[in-house]
Amino acid sequence: MIYSKIKELEALGFSQRNIAKQLDISRNTVAKYSRKDVETFTTWLSSTKHRKQKLDEHKERVLDWLRTYPDLTTAQIQDWLEERGFENVVESTLRRYVKNLREEYQLPKQVYQRQYEAVPDPPMGEQAQIDFGQIWVTTEEKQRIKLYVVAFVLSHSRYKYMEWWDHPYRTEEVIQAHEHAFQYFSGKPKTIVYDQDRTLFINENYGDIIFTPQFETYRQTQRFKVHACRGADPESKGRIENVIGFIKNNFAKNRTYSDLESWNHQALAWLKRTGNGKTHNSTKQIPEQVFKVEQSYLLPAFSLSQKNNHSEGVTNLEVRRINKDNTIKYLTNRYSVPRSTYNRLSYVSIKVENEQLLIFDPTTGEHLATHSLCLETGRLIKNRSHERDQTHSIKSLVERVSKRFTNKDEAGIYLEIIHQRYPRYTRDQLELIDSLGPLYSQSLLDSTLTQCLQKRIFSATEFREILIRLKKQEELVSPSEKLPMNDLPIMSRRTQEKLLHIEPEVRSLADYTELLEGEK
Structure with a gap:
């Protein structure tokens, strides 16, 4: 049909540029068809019907994917093929092949699009962005399960890390994900941009951010700056918003879930292969290559398990708020800390070891107190030395x-x-x-x-x-x-x-009554 239309328009005197514009095809295609006469074109067309394409061995698999997942992208199909060992696929060839399959079998693509405002890239090592996402996936038993993900992206290089859970994440799990991300990056940025997630932030009071106790302890320990985005402000964290969408739509969507360990293993493989290994659409650079330069600009990030011995109480990352009476609550009992602690600290770190409760300063690792665990309930366990000011003789x-x-x-x-x-x-x-x-x-x-x-x-x-x-x-x-x-x-x-015991004289009420009656 295209050949016939090209010849028809040529006969009417249209140029190849105009023909390409009217038929919405390239000028090279118009030129190629124009050079062929009817006999040559018929012979060539007949040969193409019997010519086997390299991708035909995956035709049924790709068709099954397109029927099952109408919104499947060509990039995701390429990743799935590479995941199955078929690596020598040219993206442009696959894109044409998938397009032809959609047209031939009437499988239009469902498209969802979201717009963001462009923000200039910060310097290398300056910033990372973090956000959370969730998605429903299908298990091998054809059941639906909800998975939760946290993703990290270095704002300059676009180098990414992610971690998944099969349950709603807790603060200590998010903190552990930070540790894994810093290990993956071999360093940490100066500033981290967050959405105001309830596991990390309690409240925002006109710019004053109140962190959860555990995250506040971790933030002070790792010493990085925090930038919390305002509500309904996706532009301030547009990079991570795009990453979450990329992970959900390219990696997770339509993928079959077996178990959490395998899923996270597949996620890291996807990062190496696609997330960090493919050219980024905005920067037109491969994140992994840019990261090799940015890595030298990152700050060193020690692992909490490597902290020196005197601060081992911090490694547990269990924290407790200090009450005004210089006590902390653990389980159902209260345990004392030195009297001056409340004036200089808001929280302490605790660790249970050998049936003893060890209490530490979360910022310096200083050992503050040790108590034997009480098995009763509602008791106050107090060290008498905590009642006295030990700073003076x-x-x-x-x-x-x-x-x-x-x-x-x-x-x-x-x-x-x-x-x-x-x-x-x-x-x-x-x-x-x-x-x-x-x-x-x-x-x-x-x-x-x-x-x-x-x-x-x-x-x-x-x-x-x-x-x-x-x-x-x-x-x-x-x-x-x-x-x-x-x-x-x-x-x-x-x-x-x-x-x-001096008391004033009190007269009888009858005396006042008699005086009043007399005046009448």
């Missing part, structure tokens, strides 16, 4: 508390006696007295110290009670009647109690 604490008083030497003697009487609770005793300093005047503190020394009262709690009582006495006595503070210690106990 008893001597320095005595010196600090002594400065609260006018007579520092006398105060030092008093505090030293308390230390001798309460050796195990010295710090508690001295800190209680120290906490009273900002609440009471210098004169009241001095008077209380004098009274305690005179009456040989060496206890912080009794010191506090006397101080409170003197404060009440000071408030009850009017300015004109107020005694000098030096006289307070000789006030009799009966007088003190009398002052504390």
